[in-house]
Amino acid sequence: MTRQLAGKRALITGASRGLGRAICRVFAEEGARVAFTYSRDVEGAATTVSEIESAGAEARPYAVSVLDPAATESMLKHLETAWDGLDILVNNAGISQNLPLALLEEEDWDRVMDLNAKGSFLTARAVLRRMIRKKAGAVLNIGSLAGVRMLEAPVHYSASKAAVRGLTQGLAKEVARHGIRVNCLAPGLLEDGVGKNLPPYRLAEYLRHCALGRLGTLDEVARFAAFLVSDANSYMSGETILMDGGL
Numbered sequence: 506m507t508r509q510l511a512g513k514r515a516l517i518t519g520a521s522r523g524l525g526r527a528i529c530r531v532f533a534e535e536g537a538r539v540a541f542t543y544s545r546d547v548e549g550a551a552t553t554v555s556e557i558e559s560a561g562a563e564a565r566p567y568a569v570s571v572l573d574p575a576a577t578e579s580m581l582k583h584l585e586t587a588w589d590g591l592d593i594l595v596n597n598a599g600i601s602q603n604l605p606l607a608l609l610e611e612e613d614w615d616r617v618m619d620l621n622a623k624g625s626f627l628t629a630r631a632v633l634r635r636m637i638r639k640k641a642g643a644v645l646n647i648g649s650l651a652g653v654r655m656l657e658a659p660v661h662y663s664a665s666k667a668a669v670r671g672l673t674q675g676l677a678k679e680v681a682r683h684g685i686r687v688n689c690l691a692p693g694l695l696e697d698g699v700g701k702n703l704p705p706y707r708l709a710e711y712l713r714h715c716a717l718g719r720l721g722t723l724d725e726v727a728r729f730a731a732f733l734v735s736d737a738n739s740y741m742s743g744e745t746i747l748m749d750g751g752l
């Protein structure tokens with residue numbers, strides 16, 4: 506059977522655990538070569554490498570923060586030499602912080618907005634400069650239900666994910682003429698990752714309203730991400746797709 510991403514070269518940000526790692530593994534299973542970034546977790550990154558390699562694909566880990574344009578640039582130069590460029594970017598790196606508005610400091614707002622919104626912009630800008638020259642590519646930004654629907658979530662996180670949705674639309678319109686598609690996948694609450702330490706009442710509320718009555722799995726989201734960046738998804742751009750079990 507033909508694999509969805511056979512021959513593709515992908516970069517996934519923030520993949521030393523959680524959804525990023527699941528996306529790396531699934532992309533590898535679907536035939537892609539997989540480069541990924543992380544900021545600190547060297548051991549987690551080694552596990553991601555072994556999952557990619559176990560799927561029979563080439564792995565390239567980079568300890569590069571999405572907020573470091575110089576390091577991002579040298580990683581991309583390195584990937585140009587090694588792979589002659591990239592076909593796919595997934596802006597996945599993201600953080601949250603479970604704090605009510607009254608306890609949010611200005612620095613908290615800046616940290617979450619910077620990483621989630623500015624980090625996606627900086628990485629997309631660097632990668633798209635190259636994709637535009639090649640006139641091909643697919644970008645997937647990982648948003649969140651919290652950036653689309655009114656639900657109880659930290660306000661800086663909701664604002665940053667709404668920004669990712671706007672970034673998706675602006676980029677999609679601008680780069681469509683170069684044959685590049687940009688979409689946003691916005692998951693609801695998943696079994697692992699940023700939502701893990703939610704207060705029990707918020708988890709219960711989510712499950713009460715979720716039609717499927719359970720959290721999403723990392724694997725479910727990663728498999729849909731593979732379809733979204735594949736050539737089979739050729740007529741979708743600027744879209745934010747909710748994957749939340751029906752809320």
Ligand SMILES: NC(=O)c1ccc[n+]([C@@H]2O[C@H](COP(=O)([O-])OP(=O)(O)OC[C@H]3O[C@@H](n4cnc5c(N)ncnc54)[C@H](OP(=O)(O)O)[C@@H]3O)[C@@H](O)[C@H]2O)c1
Pocket residue numbers: 518519520521522523524525542543544545546547569570571572596597598599600620647648649650691692693694695696697698699700701
């Ligand atoms: N899990 C959910 O329920 C859920 C729901 C909706 C949306 N999302 C979104 O899905 C994405 C992944 O979330 P997750 O739940 O998998 O989070 P996670 O388990 O906390 O993983 C976050 C990843 O981002 C990396 N990272 C942090 N700062 C970075 C930086 N400056 N540069 C590069 N990488 C960095 C971390 O690596 P280091 O540890 O090395 O720093 C880690 O690999 C996020 O955008 C999140 O908002 C998640």
